[in-house]
Every structure is written in C-alpha cells, then in structure tokens.
Amino acid sequence: MEEFVLLFRLDILTKEKQPSPELLQIYMKQYQDWIGGIAAQNKFVGGKGLSTEGRVCKFNNVVTDGPFAEIKESIAGYTIIRATDFDDAVKIASGCPILKGEGNSVEVRKVQNPK
Amino acid sequence: MKEGHLIPHLFRTEYRKIVSVLSKRFGFDQIEIAEDITSDTFLTATQTWGINGLPENPVAWLYNVAKNKAKNHLQRNTVFENKIAPELKNNSTTSQEPEIDLSPKNINDSQLQMMFAICHPSISPEAQIGLSLRILCGFGIEEIADAFLTNKETINKRLFRAKEKLRTEKIKIELPATTQIENRLETVLATIYLLFNEGYYSVSQNKTIRKELCLEAMRLCNMLVENNFTNRPSVNALLSLMCFHASRFEARFNKSGEAVLYDEQDTSLWNPDLISRGGYYLNCSANGNMISKYHLEAGIAYWSTQKPDTKEKWENVLQLYNRLLQIEYSPIAALNRTFALSKANGKEEAIQEAEKLNLTDNQFYFGLLGELYLNLDNKKSKEYFQKALALTKTETSRQAIQAKMAKI
Numbered sequence: 001m002e003e004f005v006l007l008f009r010l011d012i013l014t015k016e017k018q019p020s021p022e023l024l025q026i027y028m029k030q031y032q033d034w035i036g037g038i039a040a041q042n043k044f045v046g047g048k049g050l051s052t053e054g055r056v057c058k059f060n061n062v063v064t065d066g067p068f069a070e071i072k073e074s075i076a077g078y079t080i081i082r083a084t085d086f087d088d089a090v091k092i093a094s095g096c097p098i099l100k101g102e103g104n105s106v107e108v109r110k111v112q113n114p115k
Numbered sequence: 116m117k118e119g120h121l122i123p124h125l126f127r128t129e130y131r132k133i134v135s136v137l138s139k140r141f142g143f144d145q146i147e148i149a150e151d152i153t154s155d156t157f158l159t160a161t162q163t164w165g166i167n168g169l170p171e172n173p174v175a176w177l178y179n180v181a182k183n184k185a186k187n188h189l190q191r192n193t194v195f196e197n198k199i200a201p202e203l204k205n206n207s208t209t210s211q212e213p214e215i216d217l218s219p220k221n222i223n224d225s226q227l228q229m230m231f232a233i234c235h236p237s238i239s240p241e242a243q244i245g246l247s248l249r250i251l252c253g254f255g256i257e258e259i260a261d262a263f264l265t266n267k268e269t270i271n272k273r274l275f276r277a278k279e280k281l282r283t284e285k286i287k288i289e290l291p292a293t294t295q296i297e298n299r300l301e302t303v304l305a306t307i308y309l310l311f312n313e314g315y316y317s318v319s320q321n322k323t324i325r326k327e328l329c330l331e332a333m334r335l336c337n338m339l340v341e342n343n344f345t346n347r348p349s350v351n352a353l354l355s356l357m358c359f360h361a362s363r364f365e366a367r368f369n370k371s372g373e374a375v376l377y378d379e380q381d382t383s384l385w386n387p388d389l390i391s392r393g394g395y396y397l398n399c400s401a402n403g404n405m406i407s408k409y410h411l412e413a414g415i416a417y418w419s420t421q422k423p424d425t426k427e428k429w430e431n432v433l434q435l436y437n438r439l440l441q442i443e444y445s446p447i448a449a450l451n452r453t454f455a456l457s458k459a460n461g462k463e464e465a466i467q468e469a470e471k472l473n474l475t476d477n478q479f480y481f482g483l484l485g486e487l488y489l490n491l492d493n494k495k496s497k498e499y500f501q502k503a504l505a506l507t508k509t510e511t512s513r514q515a516i517q518a519k520m521a522k523i
Contacts, residue, residue, distance in 0.1 A: 029430075029434070032434055032437045032438070033433070033437065033456070033460065035437060035441060036433070036434075036436065036437025036438075036440055036441070036452060036456075037468050037471070039437070039440035039441045039444060039449075040440055040444075040448075040449035040452050040453060040468065040471075040472060041449070041471050041472060041473065042444040042449070044440065044441055044444070
C-alpha cells in the first residue's frame with residue numbers, strides 16, 4: 001500500500017455558485033458517505049477541509065489575498081488515502097461526490113517516501 | 116448476610132481498597148507484601164469470626180487488623196534496616212509510629228492512583244486487565260482464569276510478570292501530571308473498555324462472571340467520573356457507552372443461557388434506568404470540543420436503545436460509523452457501517468460498498484452479504500449464508516444463520 005494525496009478543487013469563491021444551507025447538508029452527507037466508504041476499506045489516512053480565506057506569498061515579497069487560483073477553482077480540502085497503486089487511487093478518487101459538479105476536480109498525487 | 120457469604124462479599128469489596136492503600140504506603144515495589152498482608156487479614160477474619168462470631172462492624176474490624184499487620188511489618192522492617200544500616204539511625208521517620216490511613220478519602224485516592232499505575236503503557240493490555248481484575252476489582256485468581264478461559268497457573272504467571280515489569284520500570288502509584296492526563300487516560304479507558312467487552316462478548320459460559328466484569332468496568336469508570344481531575348469528556352462518553360450496552364444485559368440471554376439476537380430481544384427486559392444514565396453521561400461528554408471514539412460509539416449505542424427502524428436512526432448511525440472509521444478502523448465497524456448504509460441509502464449501494472471491504476475470512480462479512488441480497492437475489496443470498504455457515508465457530512451463530520436460511 002502506498003499513500004496518495006487527493007486535492008479537491010472547486011469554486012469556493014463565486015457567490016452565486018455556493019450551495020444553500022439545505023444543499024450543503026446534502027453535499028456533506030455525500031462527502032461523509034464517500035469518506036466513510038474509504039475508511040471502511042481501511043484506506044483512510046487523514047484529511048481536512050480548508051477555509052475560504054488565504055494569502056499567497058510570491059517572489060519579491062509579493063503577498064496576494066485569497067487562495068491561489070489561476071482558474072476559478074481553488075483547493076477546498078485534501079484527503080490522504082492508502083491505495084495499492086495509482087489506478088486504485090484514481091478509482092477511489094473518481095467516486096468523490098464533488099465530481100458531480102462541472103469544473104470541479106480531484107488531483108491525485110502520490111506521496112514520495114524517502115528512500 | 117450469613118458469615119459464609121459475608122467473607123467472600125467483603126473480599127470482593129474491601130480487598131482492593133486495603134491493597135491499594137497499603138501499596139501506596141509501601142510503594143509499588145512491595146505490592147506483593149501488601150497483597151500478602153491483605154490476604155492474611157482475611158484469613159485471620161475467617162478464623163476469628165468462625166470462633167467468636169461476627170464483630171459488630173466487620174469492615175472496621177478488617178481495617179484495624181490490616182492496619183496492625185501493616186504497622187508490624189513496617190516496624191520489623193525498620194528494626195532490620197537499622198541493624199544492618201546504622202547510619203540511617205538519624206532518619207527522623209524511624210522513631211515515628213507508622214501511619215496507615217484507611218479513611219474513605221485515602222482509600223478512594225489510592226485506588227484511582229493504583230488504576231493509573233496498573234494501566235501503564237509499559238505492560239500489555241492483557242496484563243493490564245488481569246492486574247485490574249486482581250488488584251482493582253478483588254477477583255480471585257480462579258475467577259480471572261475462568262473469565263479468560265485459561266488455568267490458574269497461566270494467570271499467576273501473567274500477573275507475576277506484569278508486576279515485575281512495573282517494578283523494574285519504577286512505576287509510581289500516583290496520578291499523572293496535568294500535561295499527561297489525556298495520554299495516560301487513553302490507556303486507562305482502553306483497559307476499562309476491554310474489561311467491559313471481556314464481559315459483554317466473552318466466550319465464557321459463566322453468565323455471573325460476565326456480568327460482574329461489565330459492572331466492575333463501569334464502577335472503575337464511575338470512579339474516574341467522580342474525581343474532578345479525571346472527569347473528562349471521553350470518560351463520560353465511555354461510561355455512557357457502557358450504560359447503553361449494559362441496559363440490554365438481561366435481554367441478551369434466554370433462560371437456558373443462549374444468546375438472543377438484537378432483533379429478537381424482549382425490549383421490556385431492557386433496563387430503562389441504565390438507558391437514562393447513559394443519556395445523562397452522553398450529555399456530560401459533550402462538555403468540551405474533543406470528540407473521541409467513545410463519543411461516537413456512545414452515539415451509536417444510544418441509537419441501539421431505540422428499537423424502531425426509522426430513517427433518522429439509520430442516517431445518524433451511518434454518519435457516526437463514517438466518523439468512527441476515520442478515527443479507528445476495525446472490521447466489525449466496517450461491516451456495521453455497511454449495514455447502516457443499506458438501511459439509510461438502500462441495498463444496491465451497500466452491496467457495491469460491501470464488495471470493496473475485502474474481509475473474505477470473516478463470517479460476518481458473508482452474513483452481511485447474505486442479508487443484503489435477501490429478497491434481491493435469493494439464490495446469491497443463500498450462497499453467502501452458506502459461506503458464513505462454513506466459517507462459523509459458535510453454535511449460537513450457526514443456529515441464527517440456519518434460521519435465516521430456512522426463511523428464504
């Protein structure tokens with residue numbers, strides 16, 4: 001088993017795109033059911049959601065406000081999972097409920113272990 | 116109470132108190148002397164009471180005799196030490212009358228401190244339970260052997276090794292520092308919960324012992340709740356969880372001692388008092404911002420006390436299992452979560468999830484699949500129950516599976 005980081009990207013800033021409290025509750029259930037399914041396979045390692053605030057520090061002491069986003073979508077959270085290989089990790093990631101929304105994505109990255 | 120019943124009863128309630136106080140006074144390295152003096156006290160009681168009849172206050176009598184025996188021991192020791200080490204003669208403690216404090220407060224404090232000494236991460240959980248039963252619960256070696264389905268010799272060896280280890284590690288009988296309390300409590304709670312489960316799920320046929328293990332675990336947890344220093348949210352959560360589970364104790368077995376499955380239990384045998392106590396401690400456990408696995412398990416146990424199959428119940432149970440598994444994976448939690456999923460989100464989704472679990476050496480895994488396919492694909496359902504049957508080790512679950520298959 002190897003560890004993979006899943007990075008969730010979605011539009012967390014555009015006002016009109018944010019779900020109503022009722023819808024948010026449905027999304028949270030879908031997300032928890034998905035994570036619970038990963039944990040039930042003993043493949044959940046850890047993870048956190050991120051708040052919408054952010055600062056980005058750049059070259060030459062430039063600091064910008066807001067989470068880094070060249071595109072509309074920014075990182076909303078991350079989860080670390082255990083998977084047998086990349087294919088397995090991608091299969092797990094593709095069940096993530098945020099993928100039901102257009103423009104959203106889950107980036108799958110393998111954790112590099114020091115040799 | 117007749118004398119014949121009184122001494123075993125007093126042994127159970129007083130042995131642990133006297134041993135804790137004496138060990139605290141002598142130091143953990145002399146715990147065996149403390150145990151000897153205490154056992155000796157009970158021997159004296161048996162002999163004296165048999166001849167002279169019961170004293171007016173048997174407990175006070177025991178404390179007095181234990182005190183005198185302990186003082187004699189300390190004085191003998193002092194004389195010995197003074198003879199071989201005369202340079203210690205100036206030590207001011209030697210001329211003092213040794214004090215043995217058997218006040219309710221010191222008894223309580225010593226027992227709590229003893230709990231932390233015994234539930235020390237340096238010895239195995241199994242040894243912690245054994246020592247807890249002996250020293251914190253006053254169980255006889257034979258009863259411990261019975262609970263673990265082994266013989267006295269094995270238990271004696273296990274306890275001896277555990278004490279030896281605590282001695283070499285120089286474990287002190289004291290409460291941990293404030294900065295360490297959460298960490299050390301974790302081990303104490305884990306041992307208490309194991310002790311409870313030993314009783315609740317034990318393979319031992321002795322129902323009396325099983326129930327006593329559960330009650331002892333609850334008593335120890337209650338001691339932690341009653342002390343301001345150790346009264347933490349997770350302690351309340353564990354006590355709540357045990358109250359909820361214990362509420363079904365009388366319904367879990369029929370008159371001939373066979374296990375009764377949850378669905379077939381007579382709810383009028385559920386103990387409403389324990390259910391409401393569970394609710395009380397669950398409320399107390401919400402005092403803080405930390406959620407332990409005991410909080411989640413207590414939440415699940417609460418819903419188990421609600422028999423009706425409501426949408427709300429299963430949605431809550433599912434979410435609690437989702438979170439529990441993120442904190443700590445276990446095959447049984449994974450299976451229960453999948454069952455809750457079938458009730459909350461439907462069988463089709465649960466079957467998909469079940470097939471990812473990879474628990475093909477577990478009878479309950481196949482039992483779950485049999486249950487999920489029931490009325491969807493009865494042929495498959497039967498096949499899975501058949502596989503479960505092949506892996507079953509106990510007569511009770513064999514009968515339960517066969518009963519289910521007969522209904523298909």
